[in-house]
C-alpha cells in the first residue's frame with residue numbers, strides 16, 4: 001500500500017485496536033479486574049472513547065458483562081461511528097458527544113461511576129487541571145483505569161539520518177508540550193511519568209502501573225492486520241505537527257516523510273512509542 005491520499009481518523013482508531021491489544025499492560029489489566037467492586041451492573045464511564053474499541057475490548061477480555069457503559073468524546077463524528085459500530089440503541093450502552101469539561105460541569109451534583117477509563121487520552125489534556133474533576137465523577141473508592149499515556153519516546157527505525165531523526169523527535173515532542181486547545185494548554189509528551197506524581201498528589205492511590213509501549217514491525221515479512229495504515233497515519237500526523245516549524249525545512253520534512261512512508265509500504269519501518277498504564281483508586 002502506498003501512502004494514502006486521504007486519511008481517516010476512524011480507520012486509524014480501528015487499526016490501532018489490535019496494536020493496543022498487544023501493548024496494554026496485562027498486569028495493570030489484571031489488577032483492574034481484581035479490584036472491581038462486586039456491584040452489578042458496573043457503571044463504567046470512558047472519556048475520549050473514540051469509535052468505542054475499548055468497549056469491544058471489555059467484551060472480549062472477560063470484563064463483567066453486566067455493564068452500564070457510557071462513552072463520551074468531544075468529536076461528534078467519531079461518536080456517530082461508535083453508535084453505528086455498536087448498533088445503538090442497545091441496553092446499557094451509551095455514546096455521547098460531549099467534552100470532558102462539559103461532562104464534569106454537567107454532572108457536578110449528578111451521576112457517579114464505579115470505573116472511569118481514559119485510553120490514549122490523558123496525554124491530550126492538562127492532566128493536572130482535569131484530574132480533580134475526573135475524580136468527582138467517581139463513587140468514593142472508584143477506579144481510574146488510565147492507559148496508553150505517552151511518555152516521551154518516539155523511535156522510528158531504521159535510522160535515516162541520526163541528527164535529523166533526533167531533531168524531529170525532539171520538536172515533535174515540543175509540539176505536544178506547547179499544544180493549546182480552545183485557549184487552554186492541552187497535553188504533554190511526558191504525561192506518563194507526570195501521572196506518577198500527579199495521581200498521588202490528587203489523592204489517588206496507585207494500585208498498579210506498567211508500560212504499554214507500541215512496538216510495531218513486520219511479523220516476519222508483513223505487518224499484521226491494518227498496521228501499515230496505522231504507520232502511514234503516524235508519519236502523516238508527525239509531518240502535520242512539524243510543518244512550518246522553523247527547526248526543520250519543508251524540503252527536509254517532505255523528504256523524511258516520503259522515505260518513512262516508503263519504508264512502511266515496504267514493511268520495513270519499525271515504530272516504538274513509550275507509554276504507561278495506571279490503575280488508581282479515588283479516595284474512599
Ligand SMILES: C[S@@+](CC[C@H](N)C(=O)[O-])C[C@H]1O[C@@H](n2cnc3c(N)ncnc32)[C@H](O)[C@@H]1O
Pocket residue numbers: 013016047048049050051052053054072073074075078098099100101118119120121124125
Ligand atoms: C487518541 S484518540 C483515542 C480514542 C480511543 N480512546 C481509542 O484509543 O481508540 C483521543 C480521543 O479523545 C477525544 N478528545 C480529545 N479531547 C477531548 C476532551 N477534552 N473531551 C472529550 N474527548 C476528547 C478525541 O476526539 C479522540 O477521539
